[in-house]
Amino acid sequence: MNFNATSGARYPAQKGSRKKRVSDTAAINAPAYPPAYPPSYPPPYNPFASAVPGTVPPNMSAYDDRNAVPPPYASSPDYSHMHANAPPMDQGYSIPGQFLNEPLVANVAMQYGQALVGSGRQLVDRELEKYIPVSRLKYYFAVDTRYVLKKLGLLFFPFVHSDWSVKYEQDGPVQPRYEINAPDLYIPTMAYVTYVLVAGVILGMQDRFTPEILGIQASSALAWTIFEIAVELITLYITNIQTNLKTLDLLAFGGYKYVGIIFALLLSILFHKTGYYAGLIYSSFSLAFFLIRTLKVQVLPDGSSPHHNDPYTHSSGNKRRMYLLLFVAGIQPLLMWWLSFHLISPPTPKS
């Protein structure tokens, strides 16, 4: 294969013939070669038949050769036991391709193929749901531009925001699109990828770049995030704190620090060490404030619950929750520094 960019311009005939082949298979009325299943009606269950009758699966070549082009008049006796509303057979179909040109058979074949594909897809979705909660993940990515901008502003300046509570629907929290205080996974994912790219750019500016370090940075940051979430989950279990926080919420809150890291790294490009530490201190302070305020709503019991209704939360429970909040908020600056201090450029120029 030619990976050069100009190869398409150098061989225009090749490109044109490729285009012509795609349009050929898209047109069902004139297939270039006969389909994969035998000419009986209704067609038997063939797991290798695709929904578009014009294409042939590549591993069916042996099967194709047997009934690809049957003898012209040997196939006509097979049509004698056809259904009553089948098209008249006295026109002498030579290849099954023309048989499919009849709209009735084409419709039935298309619907059958699409039903197979639909049921297969449902099965795959059900099996995947057991291992990765896809429907739960979709909640965290239901964001829009307004939410992202406001959330980024909140991450950098949470001091004037007053209402930190999360509105709930009947079965769960409201989507992040409609509720600014709900956690999402879009910003952490994007910030993580941007962090890896910015690290590559910074190392490239210092002539320290190799392609392997991108993978090293990505897997190292991912390993630290997994480690942090595991420590938080074990702490939640041991201290027996009742909260509504799920694992994906913890993943979201752990991923917000990458925004701060990117901010500090960008400052380090301009102002070297002082810029880096100034950006780091400010973003870690604002992130700690943001996390404490957000988690206080989710972890600490609010003051509106009456005391006699709640014998399980006494003073030691509150102390544990406060320690957990401080731990979560305090580990963020530490990890932010650990993940980025090796990237800052030295102030002295290389000689």
Added chain:
Amino acid sequence: MALTLWSLYEVVLLCLNAVCILHEERFLAKIGWSSNQNIQGFGEQPSVKSQVLNLVRSIRTVMRSKYVNIVCL
């Protein structure tokens, strides 16, 4: 600096192994951390010590069950 996914896996494996081979009678009873000595009221919150011991005991039980084949390399 580079904490790779492989080293994380090694850490998890070694910690699980350490929890599995920790013998209750020989070590924990000496310190007073054995599992059947807890006096815990029903309505109270379980203490940190009892939760840790429950965690250790449940990890040991799961690791020694038939599901250990999944973890073996």
